[in-house]
Amino acid sequence: MNQEYKFSFPVEGGNFDDTGKISIEIKRLLKGLGIAGDVLRRTAIAIYESEVNIISYAWRGNISIRVTDDSILINIQDSGPGITDIEKAMQQGYSTADDRIREMGFGAGMGLFNIKNCSDSFEILSETSKGTLLKISINR
């Protein structure tokens, strides 16, 4: 059976109150497609951290998901300031977060590291003053 599902959600930068809403909705949809256990958890965690990143740092962004028979492919794209030093941003504990982000319990420099840790493949591209593209996949 070669079935494929695709869906996409816009994320608004700076909308702190709704942080996590989209991730919860995506988790519900994936559950409905029969994805469960560790795969569902890792996907949901990676998406949550990505949603936090867009809301915290970008102007606007998009989370799109493609579910195939053997993997979940997630593209997280944003228009925003971009990441000047990706190597540094990937390090645990490095963060440029402000108080607003820290009050929510984020901004400790764990986000990208957590996302990478949940993924089976991880690619990040960023251009200063334009935005960031994160391409990850999780094997089913």
Next chain:
Amino acid sequence: MLGEIDFERQEAFSCFEVLNSGLFPWDLEDVFPGGNREMTLLKIKELLDARVLAGEEHLDTEVTTAFSADLMSDVLAFAKPGSIMITGLTNPQIVRIASIVDNSAILIVRGKIPPDETITLAEELGIPVLSTKYILFETSGRLYANGIVGCIRKIEGPGSVVPL
């Protein structure tokens, strides 16, 4: 070192002597591998004199593991499904995080009462919320002493994250 403690004698021993006597467990995980199967949200509520703010109907849920943090990224990294989240934060994000990692409940410490949005969301997503006046350290210690164990014991290697 003490061979045996004679309680009749009511002699005073130092904590160190008692713990080293081998009669009391240093490590609760040796006594309750994977956590005490008899612990429920109701027992946690009683132990910590906690108020139930949401999910009263789920108090019979068994809880064997916990993760204490005020840093939600750490909860995302380390919390196990079914564990109780112990935190001093009260914003609605804690409920969404709990739903993502499948926490069995949220236990808010230091007597904080969350805003209505947090409670409404918790009812909506079916996640029980309790609030205790004990501080994070006391709360964690009291639960550990009753056989609730951590989601992980320590970080492997030089500050790396344990694979999920």
